[in-house]
Structure formats: structure tokens, C-alpha cells
Amino acid sequence: AVAGAGALLCACALLAALTARPLAPPPGAWWLVAIDVGQGDALAIAGRDGWWLVDAGPRTPRWDAGEGAVLPFLRWAGARDLRALVVTHDDGDHAGGAPAVRRGARVHATFASAPRPGVEGPSRRFGARTLGRGDTLLVAPGARVLWPPRPGEPGEALARRGDNAASLVLEVGEGRSRALLMADADSLVEAAVVVERGAAVLKAGHHGSGSSSGAAFVSRALPARVLVSAGRRNAYGHPHPLALERLGSHGAVVDRTDRSGTRWDVLDERGARLLDWRGGLGPGGGLRFRLGVPPGPRP
Template sequence: MPSIKDRVKPQTGLHVSILGMALRKLLKKLYVPEKSAIPVCILLVASYGQMTDFSISTSRAVIMMILLLAADLFERTYDGKNALALAAVIILLQKPFALFSCSFLLSFGAMAGIYLVLPVLEQVWFGDPWAKRRKRRRLHHLDRELLANKRTGRFRIFCRQQGQKIGQMLLVSSSVQLTTLPVVLYFFFEIPLYGIVINLFVIPLSSLLVVFSFVGGVIGCICLPAAKFILSNAFWLLKLYEQICLIFQKLPGHMQIFGRPVWWQLLLYYLMLILVLFCLMYLLYKIDEAEYQRLPLQPEKNRKKLKYIGKVLPVLCIIFIVHIPSGTFEMTMLDVGQGDGIYLHTPAHQDILIDGGSTSEKQVGKYRILPFLKSKGIRQIDYLIATHADEDHINGLEELLKLSGDGYKIRQLLLPDVADKKQSGYVLLRKAAKQKHIPVRYLSTGSYFRSGGVSFFCLNPSAGSSFDSANAESITLSMQYQDFSCLFTGDLEGAGEEALQRIVSSSPLRQSYHIPEHYTVLKVAHHGSKNSTGEELLDILKPEYALISCGRKNRYGHPHRELLDRLADTGAEIQRTDEKGALSVILRNGKPCVTGYLDNQDNQISKNK
């Protein structure tokens, strides 16, 4: 996921505008006629777009800039809204699916906020054009009085002017945030809390950054040492940006996780935003009309309504896009490639992660597991369980532990209670947990915990036991919720599988550990290895569904044909992450519904057709 440095709200296409207008001013100062200067500017802007391969945001800015320059060239009025609409049409004619891309929605959403929302907010805060003129005249007389005081007059005028600029920038940033907030949450699942404030430092310096970069690039074609000196200024500006972001990143709550809103929340959000804007415009009209008729009380009442709506608007926005957690049991076997990662959500709104690692995907915790958790709006993992110390089960968990506290936290780390606790994998997990002050607990046969009606019994390993292989010591959890049951086996095989078979074959032990007559879901051990999940064990477990986590075309050949045949003989429905992506199990009216991510995508494509 992008960090806070990547998530500062961009003024999309700002660099194109800076380049175009800067060149136009330069040519004007050189006394180049406008009839010649404007075509040169258009050529430069188009060339810049070609150089950047006409990305969506750059294409939008280039088209609008060319329309602005062409309007001046032909002495026509430029309308930003029409130019924005024309740019959208041109881009979508070339790339129809750009409508669903993050860059298109953010770029055009930001400009829509500036053209549609900003004028309304400006009238709310600064009044109509007539009120602005009266205020400017009043401030002009005040400035003359302040200038009479030579000690503090100029300083007070400077402070007031800077305050006005900051207020205007805050309004611009707020307008952009209002129109793009749902898009940001849909694609990134979180928002930087201090993004608007960071823009106050970033945007004023962006003009210098663009100028230094452009001039340095041009001079570099002539004199490389001079270009290095100029570009060094751009480098230090970028370092300043980075340091500013790092400072804000250390502040509490700098990143707020909301999860991915569903389609009806997006629709409701924009409908409410439009309704509020119309209400504000209507109240502003009433205030203007009352002031024109010189009614003293009515404008004051309407101004109070404006302030009330302004306070309620942010709350309404959050309500309509916040993720609504499910009130039932959910389970997802994540597609982590060649590895394991299982997420559980209980009716008590507790979240559990069993394993999280991969040998085929790099930084699987940061780029696969954590984005999934954020998309669900999860800010806390109640139990982080590592079944054993193999890399394909824990390297992502180590990343999650190190990232804990960055918008979300982990309450407990659960490890197997085996004799050899000094294995490198366990040492790394405990070290990461200690740095984040996360308590570590150990599970062994008979360990038990409960969450929102969901019970978990540990069936393996025995306390202080020692095995020939790490796979055999895998934590094995028997889960029960109402009539739904699931057995999580990690990479269980060999002596560990034999110990599990002895437990599930014993009637007293089955009763003691609340083992059901048959399991609804079996998490197949060791990614479908032929040496695990034997026929005798399957005859006892009798699973309805068998879920296999493995990487596509992995070098181990998982799942093996022998195991698939054994599962088919038991009548279990086999679901695999290498074929269907992430596997989701949701209880509907007490019955499990197992679907793959690719199944959902195929359904959406067929519906669109």
C-alpha cells in the first residue's frame, strides 16, 4: 500500500498548468506577440504530454490547458466546466475503461470539486461578490491606518494576507477532499488525517519544484554542471517534502482506516453531497434576497443554518462511507501464492488471522494481507496465530507485526507450545512482537478460547512436544459455530497427523474437545501435499468442503493428484486458491456459501454483458 508520502492529495495536472503559464509569461516579457507566443505554448504543452506518454491526469491537464490557450488565441471565453467535460469525452473515446481507473476518477473528481464545490464554499465563508468588494474596501481603509504605525503595521497586514491565502488553500483542499474521498477509500481503504494540512506546505512550493526541474532538464542539454546545480534545488525540495510527511506520520492517528465502501454507500454519499450543496445555494440566495429587501433578522437566521450545515456535513460524509462490519461469521482463505493466510471474523466483531506467508510473493504481508485487512475496515487483529515456523506461513506475519501501530494494532500473538522455541522463525516473531509490546501466548493440545459464540480447541501439538519436522508441530484448531465447523491444520503431517487421528478416533476425547461428527470445512494440510491428510483421517473427518491454499504452477506440484483423488472419494467439494483466487466462506441462514474471488469477477462480467 502507498505510504503517507504517496497519499498527499495531488493537485492533478498542476505541473502542466505551471509550465504552460510560466512559458506564456516569459514570452510576454520578451515582447513576443501573443499570436506567436500562444502556439509555442500549445506546442510545448503537447510535447510535454507526449514525453509523459499521456497518462490520464496529464492528458486531462494538457487538453484543458490547450483549450485555455486556444480561447485566448481566438478571443473566446474559456469555461472550465465545459473544458473538463470535453477532456473527459476525448479520453474516454480513446480509453473507455479509464472510467473505472483510480487516476481518472481522482483527476476529474478533484477538478469537479474545484469547479462545483469550491464556489459554494467560498460564498459560505467569504460572502457573495458584493460582500467581497465591501470587505476589500473596508480592509483598504484599515491598511491605510495600519501603515501609519511603522513598527507593527506592515507585519499585521502581512499576517492577515497570509491568513487569507491559507484560508483559501484550505477551502480548495476541502473541496477536493469532499469530491474524491469516496474514490480514495474505494481504492486505498484509508485516508491521511493531516492531508489537508500537509498541502499547505507542499502546494506553495510545487511551482518552484516544477520550474527547477524543467529549467534543469533544458540546461542539461547545454551545460551539465549548471544543470546539476539547478536540479539539486529540486532534489532538496523533494527531501523537504519527505521530511514534512515523515513528521506528520509520527503524529497519532495520522492514517485512518475506513475500509472499502460498497456501491450504495458511494451513491448515497454523492446524493447527499449534491443535496447539501443545493441547500447551501438556496440559503445563500435567501440571504442575498433578504439583504436586498433590507430585512434585518432573516439573513442572520439563514447564516446560522449555514453554520449548522457546515458542522453536520463532515459527520454525514463519514456515516455514508464508513465500512459496516458483518454481524455474522466470515472466513477468507487469502490468495497469497505458495503459502497460507486465513482470515476469520466472528459475530462479536473480533478478527483472527491464522498464518500469513508466501514463498512466491514478495512482501506478502504489506502488499496482499494488509490491503485485504484494510479493505475490510479492520483496525485491530485480536489473535495473530502462527501454526509453525516455516517461511511460507510466517514471513507476512512478521511484516504485520512490524507495521502494527500504523493505523491498526495486534492484540496477541499465538505460537505453538513446542520444545524447540528457539527456531529462527519463532525468534523473529517474538522479537517483532516485543518491539511493539504485543503479548505472546502459546497453544497446545487442550488450549481453548472463545469469541462471539465461536469456539476454538487446539488439538496439536502437545505441550513441550518435539517432532522431527516443523510441519508435524503445526497448530491444529477445531472451530465450532452453531452447526458450522472447520478444522485448520497448517502443514500438519507425519507424527502430528497421527496424534490428531488418535484424538478424533477417541469418543471421550471427541466429546471433551467438542469435535463434531463431521466437519463442514477442512483446511487441507500442507497445500495439498500427497504425504498429508491421509485416507483414514478423511474417513473420520468427512468434510463437506476442502479448501486448498497453493500458488499457481508452483514448483512443488501442489496439490498432488493422489490427495485430490482421496478428497474426491470422500465426496468433499474441492476449492483451490490457484484456480479461484481468494476463497470466501459466509454463513447465510446458517448454511455456508463458498465462493472464489474469480467466481465473483466472472459473475460481474456476465451481468455487464
């Protein structure tokens, strides 16, 4: 099945190269791609209506993940148009690459969480529309905002503790194809978020830190697969061994960008499974394809 998925991806890449159209998932499915941006988050999502992006990785004096990882991936996939860019919060390892993405791709809409008082968040810097609990995103089927609450709603004080606590928590997909995208939410936010049991994929909060992916939350979400986006040999020790133990305690398969590079999941009514993409994008430089037949050059 894995080899077949790899052949499908190569065939899709060849077809897209010939037609100059973006890669697209088969009917009834959607893709969740955790791009390897080092110590940060960048999730590319493709559905029946096109591609969109949740976070854009870090920017440091030496490297911009937007330029060095996110845009190369999007160009290879033919995704010159993004239905939306969602900036979950203003931490540099999530929002740092956003300016480069906004310069290098046609972004139709930008969304962010509401700024905290006295803080110039992405909603102000990028002119983004703010999102809060209960909002839906029309860019993908079943895309909903689970956190943070709107001003005056229960939980507002918790969300005001800092950028991580105000992170946008999203649920994408429906039924057995649901994914929970936890941004940098910690265990206190996890306890306040209402989730449906049996997620196909959980993007672990805060890069698998010890303060996230609490046992009670993992038991409620009960994911089949887990994505951890972290940098190789990062200074924070992410993912934390105890967090990994909790994430895998119910038999979930845990995938890590720090070990395996970019992770590409296909989600449909059967759940989630890994596409045979074993490539990496990161500070080490460039696209690294390890498929049986490397994709042809993109137009």
C-alpha cells in the first residue's frame, strides 16, 4: 500500500507538471502535510477546493522557513494560489515565515486569533481577519475553530495568559477523516477544548513539549496518528519523552519531522494513512526527494 501511494504521488506530480495544475487529492480525500521547517510549524492542507496553509515556520537571522521550505514545497505542488493562510499565533516559529509566503504566493485570505490587549499580533501586522471559537472556515470541509473563545465568553481569561494560550486550535475534516491541529496549546487549554473522540490525526501541541499532550486530553481525543513538528537537536528538548509516552499510550502511530522530515497524510472515510513521501525541507537546504522516481521539474 505504501509503494502504491508513492507511485500515485509520482503520477500526480508528473500529471501536474504537464498540465501546470496544482496537485490535488482524490475525490473524498484531503491531504495534511507537515512541512519540515525545523523548530516550528507549517501545515499545508489540500482539499477539493485547493490548498491552504496553517502557519509558516520560523524566521531567524540565518534562515527564513517561508522562503527556504514552505514556498519551495508549494511551488513544487503547483499551489501558487492559497485559499487561506491561517496564523495560529504570533510566536516567531509559527508566524516568522508568513511575510515571505504572502510575498511569494497569491494568498486570498489571511486569518489569525484576536490580538491580546497591547500586543501587535498578526491580525494587525498582516491585516488578518480574526477567528474565535465556533467560527467555520469555508476553505475546507468541516474546518472549525475550537479555541480561543471570543471576548466575554467562558475561557477568555485563560486565553489571555499569553500567545500560546491564545493559539488557534482547529479541527479539519469530518467523521473518520478529522484532524485536530493544536498549535502551541498547553494542557490547560487542552482541558478547556471540547473535542470529539477518535481523531484520525492529532498535530501535537507545542512541538510535543512536556506541558502539552496531557494524558486526559490524549484519552479524550484518542488519535490514530500523531504528528510532532520539531527541529532536529533543538535546544528545547522537543518532543519531551513523557509527552511521547502519553501520545503513544493508546496505540497511536507517532510521526516526527525532526526524524523523518516532511510528513504527508491522506485522510478519507477510512481514516488517515501516510503517503509515501519521505522528503525533507529544512535549514539544511532545498527539497530532498527520496521517492522511487523523483518528481519532474515544476513549471
